[in-house]
Amino acid sequence: xxxxxxxxxxxxxxxxxxxxxxxxxxxxxxxxxxxxxxxxxxxxxxxxxxxxxxxxxxxxxxxxxxxxxxxxxxxxxxxxxxxxxxxxxxxxxxxxxxxxxxxxxxxxxxxxxxxxxxxxxxxxxxxxxxxxxxxxxxxxxxxxxxxxxxxxxxxxxxxxxxxxxxxxxxxxxxxxxxxxxxxxxxxxxxxxx
Amino acid sequence: xxxxxxxxxxxxxxxxxxxxxxxxxxxxxxxxxxxxxxxxxxxxxxxxxxxxxxxxxxxxxxxxxxxxxxxxxxxxxxxxxxxxxxxxxxxxxxxxxxxxxxxxxxxxxxxxxxxxxxxxxxxxxxxxxxxxxxxxxxxxxxxxxxxxxxxxxxxxxxxxxxxxxxxxxxxxxxxxxxxxxxxxxxxxxxxxx
DNA sequence: GGTTCTTTATTGACTGGTCAATCAACAAAA
DNA sequence: TTTTGTTGATTGACCAGTCAATAAAGAACC
Numbered sequence: 001x002x003x004x005x006x007x008x009x010x011x012x013x014x015x016x017x018x019x020x021x022x023x024x025x026x027x028x029x030x031x032x033x034x035x036x037x038x039x040x041x042x043x044x045x046x047x048x049x050x051x052x053x054x055x056x057x058x059x060x061x062x063x064x065x066x067x068x069x070x071x072x073x074x075x076x077x078x079x080x081x082x083x084x085x086x087x088x089x090x091x092x093x094x095x096x097x098x099x100x101x102x103x104x105x106x107x108x109x110x111x112x113x114x115x116x117x118x119x120x121x122x123x124x125x126x127x128x129x130x131x132x133x134x135x136x137x138x139x140x141x142x143x144x145x146x147x148x149x150x151x152x153x154x155x156x157x158x159x160x161x162x163x164x165x166x167x168x169x170x171x172x173x174x175x176x177x178x179x180x181x182x183x184x185x186x187x188x189x190x191x192x193x
Numbered sequence: 194x195x196x197x198x199x200x201x202x203x204x205x206x207x208x209x210x211x212x213x214x215x216x217x218x219x220x221x222x223x224x225x226x227x228x229x230x231x232x233x234x235x236x237x238x239x240x241x242x243x244x245x246x247x248x249x250x251x252x253x254x255x256x257x258x259x260x261x262x263x264x265x266x267x268x269x270x271x272x273x274x275x276x277x278x279x280x281x282x283x284x285x286x287x288x289x290x291x292x293x294x295x296x297x298x299x300x301x302x303x304x305x306x307x308x309x310x311x312x313x314x315x316x317x318x319x320x321x322x323x324x325x326x327x328x329x330x331x332x333x334x335x336x337x338x339x340x341x342x343x344x345x346x347x348x349x350x351x352x353x354x355x356x357x358x359x360x361x362x363x364x365x366x367x368x369x370x371x372x373x374x375x376x377x378x379x380x381x382x383x384x385x386x
Numbered sequence: 387g388g389t390t391c392t393t394t395a396t397t398g399a400c401t402g403g404t405c406a407a408t409c410a411a412c413a414a415a416a
Numbered sequence: 417t418t419t420t421g422t423t424g425a426t427t428g429a430c431c432a433g434t435c436a437a438t439a440a441a442g443a444a445c446c
Contacts, residue, residue: 004393004394004395004440004441004442005394006395027308027309028308031430031431031432032431032432033431033432041396041397042396042397042398043397043431043432043433044396044397044399044433044434045395045397047433047434048395048396051433052433053431053432053433105308108304108305108308111301111356111360112301112305115220115221115301115360116220121360124360128357149376152373153376153377155353155357156350156353156354156357157346157349157350157353157377158353159356159357160349160350160352160354160355160356161349161353162353163304163349163352163353163356164321164349167304167308167314167317180346180349183342183346184346184350184377184381186384187380187381187383187385188377188380190380190383190384191379191380191383191384192380197414197415197416197419197420197421198420199420200420203421224404224405224406225405225406225407226404226406234422234423235422235423235424236406236407236423237407237408237409237423237424237425238421238422238423240406240407240408241421241422244407245407246405246406246407
């Protein structure tokens with residue numbers, strides 16, 4: 001019963017299943033067979049559409065990043081002042097969707113993959129560059145030449161808090177992490193102006 | 194030619210080889226066979242002394258953490274003022290030994306393992322608790338009740354900068370990372386007092 | 387409207403390889 | 417002869433990726 005035009009449906013299902021499968025029991029030892037099963041197809045079909053396991057995972061990561069990007073853009077349209085813009089970027093980074101166990105586990109997997117896969121490293125660089133430029137753009141009107149330095153530290157703080165939250169159940173969850181970054185931001189801005 | 198008293202020697206050799214093997218090409222796909230070969234013994238012997246692969250890796254991580262702990266203690270004896278104490282903890286976190294590719298890769302592997310292995314999670318909690326308490330201890334005389342909050346943010350910043358450094362060849366290396374944390378510390382202290 | 391051809395969808399079975407862990411056996415020291 | 421050290425060989429499992437085969441949907445041609 002081959003209906004035509006299945007490709008986009010299958011690909012989307014595999015991306016979704018990949019994130020779910022990584023999230024289930026937080027394991028990074030996902031197999032193509034399990035992903036395919038979760039997506040309701042054979043592993044052979046998964047290979048047919050994506051070619052390799054890494055390709056499947058990269059597609060999943062692109063999806064996560066695109067959701068993240070959409071959230072940032074959505075938050076930015078609401079921002080009136082430069083300060084609002086910075087806050088919007090920070091809040092988007094700790095949004096509920098980013099804090100789902102599946103997303104956190106996917107990020108960890110992504111970090112590991114970035115050590116070996118040039119494509120993953122490139123994708124990671126895109127994310128980091130976007131985060132940085134978003135922060136700098138908001139900070140420049142507030143602290144001028146100090147903006148890039150502050151942006152780097154805030155970006156690293158975001159990543160660090162995100163990592164800590166993902167690893168130990170302890171540490172500040174979403175809102176707590178946001179509050180922590182905003183406190184650090186406050187201190188940096190007061191110090192720079 | 195079985196000389197007696199080999200156990201500590203073999204264990205130490207395996208720990209050393211594990212870290213080296215993880216560092217070589219930064220891969221996390223270390224096999225017991227390769228570790229054992231690097232340590233000059235059969236894989237069977239490695240299992241004989243450690244029981245499982247995870248045990249071997251946990252021993253290696255304990256070693257890394259003990260070296261880190263020693264560096265922190267060493268730096269602390271030189272510290273005269275509370276401010277010196279905080280700086281000592283920060284500098285120790287970004288010491289040369291922590292920035293070797295092997296150590297960075299081991300940390301990443303450790304993070305991943307902590308998601309599944311309770312023993313690894315416990316070890317990670319010990320590290321985080323120690324880092325936090327060291328920072329709080331130094332900060333308390335400087336900023337009083339603000340110390341714990343600042344310590345949390347500085348600790349997260351340390352982890353985030355460490356992660357970024359390990360992942361992209363870019364980003365501030367050891368001294369740069371230290372400088373970044375010290376700048377953030379300055380801002381936090383000025384803001385709190 | 388039927389017949390062939392091509393394209394897309396789909397899977398079961400298989401391959402080639404890897405790896406952790408075990409075990410039986412051997413060697414030397416105490 | 418008991419304890420400690422040591423390994424080659426093997427087992428058992430898992431898994432990514434391939435392939436041949438099947439099935440249907442449309443296209444082209446008559």
